[in-house]
Amino acid sequence: MSATRMPPPQPAQRVGAAPKKSESPTPGDDGPSFTHQLHAWLENHRASLVDSLRRLAKQPIGSFFTCLVMAVALSLPMGLALLLDNVERLGVSWQRAAQISLFMQIDATDAQGQALREQIAAMDDVEEAEWISREQALSEFQQQSGLGEALKELPDNPLPGVIVVTPQQVDKVALEALRLRLAELPRVQQAQLDLLWVERLSAMLKLGERFVFGLTLLLVMALLLVIGNTIRLHIENRRTEIEVIKLVGGTDSYVRRPFLYMGTLYGLGAGLLAWLLLAYGLGWLNDAVVRLAGLYGSDFALAGVPIADGLSLLLGAVLLGYIGAWLAVARHLSELAPR
């Protein structure tokens, strides 16, 4: 008898025998309860998550660089989108270029001008209307033109009263329609609108949005490839393990789970890094923007990464990591049948 022979079989130890009440069920038992199944499912998820974290931590530099590559790819479109948001914010002041100036007849009185301003301000497509009297206009012109002394020599104020109208929308067609309607109002000599600026602003914003959209699509594909390739390498490294797991009864979802967690963790890491890169990058750029805006007499400054945008970035990165991992595992799982 060899040294490895076992003691005589005990009923409770019999292979295939029904387990004691305290034992968890096996496939041959009456069937596991819902609580047991839920606990088993949670335990499997916990184990997969811990295992994925352990494997990532085992290769900290490799994991970090994978996250960094993903973060750079994520921060490019997100950074451009944020810059575009800032340009749109800047567009509030650009919108002034879309203001319609109503030059009143030279003999129009203050009271007539105020009454007309109130009438215009009540219009649906008008955001704001401001009355600038002849005296105010002259005073501002004196201050801004540097011709103060020369203007004092004039016998009469040559400037008419003006109503400055800020429209609700910066849209070429709507603005032109509004301008024509305002030009028909009584005591209005001329209605002037600089449409070229409006068109340029609108075209630039549309171009920017389209560019960001295209870039986002390209980089999303690149990200899926990066994560897919990373997960493929993990699968290759664990080929034997996967084959053994399948042979001892592991389902496809059991095999897939740790890789999905890994993809999700890569996405989470990349999202956090991208958020950090953007926050730091916008802060760094803001100094130069503030200086430039100051030269134009503006107090414009770049807004940082809003919390909502940061969370969207994080969620998007996690989803991309998950989807990339899912695609990679789905692509390679069928090749991993035990041999």
Add this chain to the structure above:
Amino acid sequence: MIKFEQVGKRYANGHIGLHELSFHVRRGEFLFVTGHSGAGKSTLLRLLLAMERPSSGKLLLAGQDLSHITNAQIPFLRRQIGVVFQNHQLLFDRSVFDNVALPLQILGLSKDEIGTRVRTALERVSLADKAEQSPGDLSTGQQQRVGIARAIVHRPALLLADEPTGNLDPRLAAEIMGVFEDINRLGTTVLIASHDLALIARMRHRMLTLQRGRLIGDGEAA
């Protein structure tokens, strides 16, 4: 337990793995499948593990028809089977304990339950004191016993072994066979593919002899 009814296996390249094989294995039986290399031993095991499907005939395992088993059902079938490989198929980045625990983790048992069952399985193969070691630190015979512990830890109804003593010296081979007999005495059906006729003859169990995919003998080893 196992019923082969005119089971044939023909591969895409035209090679015939099994020719209309018919036999029946009762629950709790211990039998060998023997034959030269290419006789069809491995094909037979692969069919039982649903790694391949029969090309013809009917193959029943515990009442389940493996000819028509779906991919989704395969993992649940394999949970009723323990498998021992010639090359052990152990995971060297895990401890002995974790290797043996793998089938139980797949079943989703609690940590306490896993601990109890793994210790019991390791005691059965006399490796309780090696639980925390890496399989790489063990001898070939000990590695094979870890493989056996992993195959029995989830209390399978059927234990399959493919040339389990192929790499072992005669003394270790006899020792491993002793472990299989002990497991069989506990109620598990044991089917071992081996070409070690001398060892098989000493054990006096039922033996199926295959030759070029055909069953040419079915009786007690003499």
